[in-house]
Amino acid sequence: MPISIINLPFFSNNEIVLATYQSYISNELASEANSKFGVQTVYFENDRDILSGFKTGAYDLAIISSSTLEEAIEKKIVKPIDWAKFSSLNQDLKDKLKSFKENQNEKIQGFNSLYSPIVNNFFKEKPQLSxxxxxxxxxxxxxxxxxxxxxxxxDNSSGNWGEQFQSIINQKEKDNKSFKLGIIEDEVTILSLSKLSSKEYKDKKSWKDNQNSKDFFSQYKELSKLGLRSKNRDSSIFMNSDSALMSEMFIKDQLQGVFMYNGDALYSYKELKNNNEERAKDFRLLNISPSLWLLDQIAISYKINGEKEEKIYRFLDKLLFSGAINNKNKEIETQKTESNNIKNSWAWRNFEFLQYTPVLKEMQEVIKGENKDKQEEKEYDDMMLKLLFGGDNEKECGGALQKEEKCNIVFESGMTDSQNLDLSLAFQKWKNNRYF
Known part of the structure; x- marks a missing residue:
């Protein structure tokens, strides 16, 4: 059964320890992974805990943000992925995804056939992540x-997103209506928001910081230009690290607007729609451009080898690929994977629990209904699809690897240990100021 890191016991050498956030894997799948593969799931509150966990050997593999993975790569505490070990991938695909230092064009073709355009843009900008x-x-x-x-x-403002956000606030104040705002309390998330509102970062594809505590604090203060807090308004922004709480407060009208990640917004929208179809019609999304995308990945500790490594790859194949992609090596399978088969896979079951954007191209096609007859009712409405795939982002980035098209998305990069400390200090200083 999954357990908390707070009560982390000693595990035997035969057991595999997977570290993750509490909500990042279905409890049902975590239990099945334990019974079938001997995988013990432990939970942490900050994915930077993974760095020490890999160093000490406490963790065998972990679900990790791409920015923290960059730090782990720099510290040489993660192993390269051996794509040949995944039995669900056909041989042609394995050949294309082989050694990182070999033919990069073939590897890009392989990733294009397996993953969504946004994932491939991550890999294009940061090849080490692949x-x-x-x-x-x-x-x-x-x-x-x-x-x-x-x-x-x-609803149809042609200005930049910051101006449109201010228009929303001004309209509510004009109507003399309370408009309580919320944001996930996370120092990197809030720093990202300040960058999204800053012209300095507008044309950068990847945000690599060369800043110190003073610079970070100055960057946080940029948020004042958005009008998140005002001495003239009683409704200052509400911050909390619990995304589930923020979603519930939004659903119950305790918050009227929240800066959040798309999976939490999707959950909120679906709950509103299930409870009251009319209330769901009031749900709106502000398109933030450039758009900040994040990729969470699974990394394997550099200490792993032998039979345990083979067992880890069998587990990962089941979790990520088995039943969710079309293996052309198997004659019994058709050219396209049947959606019913995909929905029985661990990857699909995990998606239904997570409600974040899946990475596999074929899973995305099923969600969009691209393989359905036009007469069939779609499972996901237009707002759900927009929440999952980012609307214009997907259209812009779909051909960006082949053509010189503008893919208006940005990614966060990893920081040094000293920068992470400086960021924490700057965030606490900023948070302790009543107005910014």
Whole structure:
């Protein structure tokens, strides 16, 4: 059974320890992984705990953000991925995904056939991520809010997202309505928001910081330009690290607008729709551009080898690929994987629990209904699809690997240990100021 890191016991050498956030794997699958593969799931509150866990040998593999994975690669505490060990991948694909240092064009073709355009843009910008990490799920940062009978110009603003955000706030104040705002309390997330509102970062594809505590604090103060807090408004922004709590407060109208990740926004929208179809019509999304995307991956400790490594790859094949992709080596399978087969896979069951954007191209096609007859009712409405795939982002980035098209997305990069300390200090200083 999955357990908390707080009560982490000693495990035998035969057991595999998977470290992750509490909500990053289905409890049902975690239990099945334990019974079938001897995988013990432990939970942490900050994925930087993985760095020490890999160094000490406490963790065998972990679900990790791409920025923290960059730090782990730099510290040489993760192993390169051996794509040949996945039995669900056909031989042609394995050949294309072989050694990182060999033919890069073939490897890109392989990833294009396996993963979504956004994942492949990550790999294009940061090739080392494709060598050391297995894509697990995608997410992006957005602003969800409720607006009943919004003026048309508010929904169709042609200005930048910061100006549109201010228009939303101003409209609510004009209507003399309370508009309580929320944001996930996370120092990197809030730093990212400040960058998204700053012209300095507008045209950068990947954000690599060369800043110190003073610089970080100055960057946080940039948020004042968005009007998140004001001495003229009683409704200052509410911060909490519990994304589930933020979603519930949004659903119950305790918050009218929240900066959150798309999976949490999707959960909120579905709950609103299930409870009251009319209330769901008030749900709105502000398109933040450039859009901040995040990729969570699975990485394997550098200490792993032998039979335990083989067992880990069997588990990962079941979790990520088995039943979720079309293996052309098997004659009994058709050219396209049947959606019913995909929905029985661990990958699909985990997606239904997570509600974050899946990374596999074939899973995305099933969600979008691309393999369905036009007469069949779609399982996901337009808002759900927009929440999952980012709307214009997907269209912009779909051909970006083949053509010189603008893919208006950005990625966070890893920091040094000293920068992480400086960031924490700057965040606490910023948070302790009543107004910013």
């Amino acid at each position: 060598e050391y990490g297995l894509p697990y799920f995608l997410s992006y940062f957005t602003f969800a809010y409720k607006c009943k009978d919004c003026p048309k110009e508010l």
